[in-house]
Amino acid sequence: MKEKTIDYILRATWMAVTKMYNEEAGKKDSTMATGFALISIDPEEGTPSTALGPKMGMEATSLSRTLKNMEEKGLIERRPNPLDGRSVLIHLTDFGREMREYSKGVVLRFDEVVKESISEEDLQTFKQVANTILDLVTSKKIYSTEKI
Amino acid sequence: MKEKTIDYILRATWMAVTKMYNEEAGKKDSTMATGFALISIDPEEGTPSTALGPKMGMEATSLSRTLKNMEEKGLIERRPNPLDGRSVLIHLTDFGREMREYSKGVVLRFDEVVKESISEEDLQTFKQVANTILDLVTSKKIYSTEKI
């Protein structure tokens, strides 16, 4: 049997985690991205949405749609930023705070189980390799940039 | 600065790879999933689509749509399977074979650069950790299964 490639393994692993997170979120009629956003929003004060994207690793355009859905679900309110007319401040509702706790629990539980199951040293290697791959890819050193 | 979580790192890395593959495929008006499918199709004889999904790690429903798009692009033909009236056999067109070579090049190039940049030992650890996470997730041992 052929050895699986790095990209295959990365994809399979992330897809499985995605599915698991969406299932856990789905138990409370939520989604993975909503959970990530909830966790990134300050529960006490308004969070500018510009702060959320980089924190979550989500692009502004995807985030905008997620926040719209979250507002429709009653998880957040988008209020104008008095300091900047272009910007919005995200405030959690009580329901949002409740769901934030749930989402944090899901993510923490996963992290705990991973840490129980894999040695600290192997996890460090894993993170370092992933970061190296990320750097290789984002530094655009792999392919030429010309259109063919 | 807080240490990034495993899920964050997995997601960021896979998303970067996805984007890169889609960019490379986009240079020839193709997509990542199409490239993966092309690589999995036998260039010489008809491949039953039941064989493709597991090989690519793609569910039947996603694969079906991808194959439909590929047929519309002229990359493949779907022919009836004389041995089974439910099944289809996927045949590459000449254009499909040409694009298959291109897609293989993209994937191989990535694999080569990764192997040049990361030690064999670290890569093995990376794969092993990813597989452990995959097992943890797919064995459903992380969360209880009740709806709340």
Add this chain to the structure above:
DNA sequence: TAAATTTACTATGCATGCATAGTAAAATTT
């Protein structure tokens, strides 16, 4: 063999990722 079940797809809907395009406000340049 007839009925029930399983298998192999196909269609469709939602979530989310990226790309592109557009708007309005802020910041910068001239």
Add this chain to the structure above:
DNA sequence: AAATTTTACTATGCATGCATAGTAAATTTA
């Protein structure tokens, strides 16, 4: 200060992932 550029969104479209539902053929069961 006016013009230009940048920034912070928002809207929308396509690709792809999963879920659900439906169809037809094959297989199994009774």
